[in-house]
Amino acid sequence: MGEQKTALVLSAHAADFVWRCGGAIALHQKLGYQVTVVCLSYGERGESARLWKEGNTLDEVKSIRRKEAENAAKALNVHDIQFFDLGDYPLVVDEQNKMRLVDVLRAVQPSFMLSHSKYDPYNTDHMYTSELALEVRMIAQAWGHNPGEKVLGAPQLYLFEPHQTEQMGWKPDVFLDITEVWDQKRAAIECMEGQHHLWDFYTNVAENRGNHFRRNSGGQAGGRAAKYAEGFQSVFPRTVDEL
Numbered sequence: 261m262g263e264q265k266t267a268l269v270l271s272a273h274a275a276d277f278v279w280r281c282g283g284a285i286a287l288h289q290k291l292g293y294q295v296t297v298v299c300l301s302y303g304e305r306g307e308s309a310r311l312w313k314e315g316n317t318l319d320e321v322k323s324i325r326r327k328e329a330e331n332a333a334k335a336l337n338v339h340d341i342q343f344f345d346l347g348d349y350p351l352v353v354d355e356q357n358k359m360r361l362v363d364v365l366r367a368v369q370p371s372f373m374l375s376h377s378k379y380d381p382y383n384t385d386h387m388y389t390s391e392l393a394l395e396v397r398m399i400a401q402a403w404g405h406n407p408g409e410k411v412l413g414a415p416q417l418y419l420f421e422p423h424q425t426e427q428m429g430w431k432p433d434v435f436l437d438i439t440e441v442w443d444q445k446r447a448a449i450e451c452m453e454g455q456h457h458l459w460d461f462y463t464n465v466a467e468n469r470g471n472h473f474r475r476n477s478g479g480q481a482g483g484r485a486a487k488y489a490e491g492f493q494s495v496f497p498r499t500v501d502e503l
């Protein structure tokens with residue numbers, strides 16, 4: 261038996277992991293990975309407009325968002341979901357919580373990580389989270405940080421697709437075929453009651469990326485018949501023995 265394979269998702273708000281990498285999560289769980297999701301906030305102020313319009317209080321919005329995220333995580337078969345509850349718009353992560361995140365990274369020892377695009381002028385919480393992902397990855401790799409603990413290797417950081425792709429300077433270099441887990445992703449999407457307007461939008465994104473998967477896996481010369489896919493931009497080079 262090999263070592264348990266694991267992955268870590270760093271999500272600024274409670275629902276981001278669903279739209280942007282729900283397929284990758286469900287697929288890797290199916291492949292035998294244990295996927296941990298950390299939600300830094302519930303997205304209670306900035307990504308819950310409908311719940312506010314319905315007259316909920318801050319605590320009610322947070323608890324509804326938590327429940328929705330937990331249900332979505334269940335639909336995706338997430339191994340572990342953790343809520344840091346740090347607040348959003350703006351998201352602020354103090355030193356103590358940064359170190360808490362480093363501890364999670366070292367405990368999980370992910371084979372790869374998933375987080376937001378590097379740039380997002382519409383949502384500074386998102387770009388702050390990807391910067392934080394790089395920072396905690398670096399700290400977790402340092403032999404001088406809490407000596408004696410198992411240091412982190414070199415997990416790839418995949419940046420998942422932002423909401424308005426071109427505006428974020430995000431350019432995918434990997435397409436993942438999520439067709440076989442699409443039903444799970446759609447079920448997870450439908451757990452996000454507060455953001456009905458995004459359900460079909462992200463179905464459409466998955467179909468478009470499915471088209472790109474087909475085109476890049478062989479096109480008319482016999483590409484894979486992927487119906488749904490997710491795109492990612494990798495931060496680090498891959499180390500290979502063959503091209």
Ligand SMILES: [Zn+2]
Pocket residue numbers: 272273276303307383386
């Ligand atoms: Zn978000």
